[in-house]
Amino acid sequence: xxxxxxxxxxxxxxxxxxxxxxxxxxxxxxxxxxxxxxxxxxxxxxxxxxxxxxxxxxxxxxxxxxxxxxxxxxxxxxxxxxxxxxxxxxxxxxxxxxxxxxxxxxxxxxxxxxxxxxxxxxxxxxxxxxxxxxxxxxxxxxxxxxxxxxxxxxxxxxxxxxxxx
Numbered sequence: 001x002x003x004x005x006x007x008x009x010x011x012x013x014x015x016x017x018x019x020x021x022x023x024x025x026x027x028x029x030x031x032x033x034x035x036x037x038x039x040x041x042x043x044x045x046x047x048x049x050x051x052x053x054x055x056x057x058x059x060x061x062x063x064x065x066x067x068x069x070x071x072x073x074x075x076x077x078x079x080x081x082x083x084x085x086x087x088x089x090x091x092x093x094x095x096x097x098x099x100x101x102x103x104x105x106x107x108x109x110x111x112x113x114x115x116x117x118x119x120x121x122x123x124x125x126x127x128x129x130x131x132x133x134x135x136x137x138x139x140x141x142x143x144x145x146x147x148x149x150x151x152x153x154x155x156x157x158x159x160x161x162x163x164x165x
Contacts, residue, residue, distance in 0.1 A: 034125035035108065035160040040078030041086040043067055052092045052100070056140035062088055069147045073154040085109040085122065086153065088146060092139070100139050105129040106149040128152050 045063045053059070066088055070077055091103045107127035113120050128149045134141060 031126045032156045032160055034110070035084075035157050038084045038108070038110070038157065038161060040076040040080060040083040041070065041108070042079060042083045043070070043077060043088070044085050045088040046090070048090065049092055051094050052090070052139060055094075055100070055136050057090065057092070057142055061140070062090065062143060062146060065143050065147050066150050069150045070154070073151070073158075075154055075157055082111065084125075086150070087124075088150075090142060090146065092142075094136065095133075098136050099133045100136060100142075101131075101133045102139075102142050102145075103129065103131050104142060104145050104149060106146065106153055108153065126153065126156065 043063060043066050045059050045066065048057055048059050048062075066086070067077060070086070085108070087105075087107045087109050089105045089107075093101045095101060105127060106129075107124045109122040110125045111120055112123045112125075130145050130149060132142075132145065
């Protein structure tokens, strides 16, 4: 009887993981403040694995979804080399059970100057991530997780950049 309980718990864990996709926390004030004065963002989406692309989660669809969400929310999208980059990275791993584990991360990269040597480099100044698992047939739904993370960026963006001024 005791063994049966353990076995049912082990079987049910992957099913719960398949439905959970919650952001890992709220932004600290310093990260939110780093968005002050950002006038526009360039959207950069990392390449997806061949497996993920074949199962419906594509770089192109993520780019369209993110740009659509930014336009809907009113965040200016640009192509300026001085704009901040809204960087989208989704890593996936297809397990032997047919479930994909994923890590979705949205970050803002801005040009910064190091005080020590005056070198300029892009650095992460804001980020939010989500970790979860989905069945292979539902991998494209990770796009919704990314748009939720983009929504969190938009919320923080508008807290620091009032659209009425």
